[in-house]
Amino acid sequence: MPTPNLQIPADLLPADGRFGSGPSKVPAGRLESLAATGASLMGTSHRQQPVKDLVQRVRTGLRELFSLPGDYEVVLGNGGSVAFFDLLTYAIVRERSQHAVFGEFGRKFAAASSAAPWLAEPAVVEAAPGGLALPAYDAGVDVYAWTHNETSTGVMAPVERPKGATADQLTVLDATSAAGGLPLDPAAADVYFFAPQKSFASDGGLWLALLSPAAIARAEEIAASGRHIPAFFDLVGAIKQSHAGQTVNTPAVATLFLMAEQLDWMNANGGLAGMVERTTASAEALYTWAEKSSYAAPFVPEPAHRSLVVGTVDLDPSIDKDVLRAVLVANGVVDLDAYRGIGTNQLRVGMYPAVDAADVAALTACIDWVVERL
Numbered sequence: 024m025p026t027p028n029l030q031i032p033a034d035l036l037p038a039d040g041r042f043g044s045g046p047s048k049v050p051a052g053r054l055e056s057l058a059a060t061g062a063s064l065m066g067t068s069h070r071q072q073p074v075k076d077l078v079q080r081v082r083t084g085l086r087e088l089f090s091l092p093g094d095y096e097v098v099l100g101n102g103g104s105v106a107f108f109d110l111l112t113y114a115i116v117r118e119r120s121q122h123a124v125f126g127e128f129g130r131k132f133a134a135a136s137s138a139a140p141w142l143a144e145p146a147v148v149e150a151a152p153g154g155l156a157l158p159a160y161d162a163g164v165d166v167y168a169w170t171h172n173e174t175s176t177g178v179m180a181p182v183e184r185p186k187g188a189t190a191d192q193l194t195v196l197d198a199t200s201a202a203g204g205l206p207l208d209p210a211a212a213d214v215y216f217f218a219p220q221k222s223f224a225s226d227g228g229l230w231l232a233l234l235s236p237a238a239i240a241r242a243e244e245i246a247a248s249g250r251h252i253p254a255f256f257d258l259v260g261a262i263k264q265s266h267a268g269q270t271v272n273t274p275a276v277a278t279l280f281l282m283a284e285q286l287d288w289m290n291a292n293g294g295l296a297g298m299v300e301r302t303t304a305s306a307e308a309l310y311t312w313a314e315k316s317s318y319a320a321p322f323v324p325e326p327a328h329r330s331l332v333v334g335t336v337d338l339d340p341s342i343d344k345d346v347l348r349a350v351l352v353a354n355g356v357v358d359l360d361a362y363r364g365i366g367t368n369q370l371r372v373g374m375y376p377a378v379d380a381a382d383v384a385a386l387t388a389c390i391d392w393v394v395e396r397l
């Protein structure tokens with residue numbers, strides 16, 4: 024079906040039509056700040072004080088946002104979250120991990136552990152798409168791994184140590200899309216890792232991790248064990264470099280700058296609690312609309328599992344999601360695509376802290392307007 028030529032009335036349109044699940048909306052004015060105050064950092068050495076100060080601004084901003092316990096460390100490096108899956112297999116899993124899998128990102132993480140020949144085959148607890156799987160006590164594992172927010176399905180998980188877990192069993196959370204938009208008790212996670220292109224309104228390519236003392240001790244133990252660890256996955260090196268406001272190899276400076284600006288905004292607007300208020304308001308606007316709609320419904324059946332930051336909505340089969348999305352894109356409302364491989368007739372809405380709840384409400388009004396005319 025060709026895209027109908029439908030012009031959504033201007034007063035219905037969101038002020039900002041970017042609803043991507045990552046990379047996601049970069050607030051207005053940020054690139055101008057980069058040009059104005061970040062320009063002096065670009066094209067200069069990352070081993071000099073100005074860039075070291077920028078790295079420390081990001082580390083301090085995260086420490087404040089998450090009210091990190093004093094003995095936790097904020098560590099960063101290159102490669103993004105998927106590279107960090109591999110890093111964990113070198114630097115944190117001693118012998119065997121357990122993975123709770125309830126979507127594609129959790130599955131990739133489990134696959135990385137499974138592919139590492141120096142590790143035993145991981146234990147996997149799995150739920151069907153739209154459901155939630157949680158780690159459960161297993162005496163034979165030294166890591167419990169799960170996803171705080173499964174970006175592929177829009178399911179969020181609690182962050183709690185499995186009942187009965189011992190102090191030597193680390194909790195490792197892929198929080199790439201959760202960090203900064205979902206509540207967190209940082210003491211429940213030993214490794215809480217993420218990337219800048221979701222709630223932090225920046226660009227991809229870096230990983231950041233909050234590490235507990237037990238996680239740091241594990242990294243040191245494994246590094247001293249004689250296991251071959253490629254330099255790219257050297258977590259002990261990254262911890263040392265991060266202390267000094269450095270990374271093992273050259274970081275993307277503009278990415279760090281945009282992230283530091285977003286962290287300042289988050290901390291000035293109520294910190295994590297303030298951000299969760301924003302994502303909660305957006306999620307309410309989306310799911311309330313979907314529940315009332317005659318042709319849409321939340322994809323995740325259990326309301327408590329419905330993500331505050333990535334909302335998934337299934338449409339009646341009579342609506343062609345591709346035509347609907349094409350009309351929206353022609354009107355400047357973009358990136359509502361479901362995750363690749365999710366087979367349902369679905370829209371997916373990024374509702375990170377930078378997104379205004381009023382824009383999510385406007386989005387639902389635009390969808391109604393278009394669907395009435397298809």
Ligand SMILES: *Cc1c(COP(=O)(O)O)cnc(C)c1O
Binds near residue numbers: 045102172173199228
């Ligand atoms: C986006 C995302 C990733 C991948 O992040 P990259 O930085 O692109 O490697 C991994 N896990 C989750 C949950 C994500 O949302």
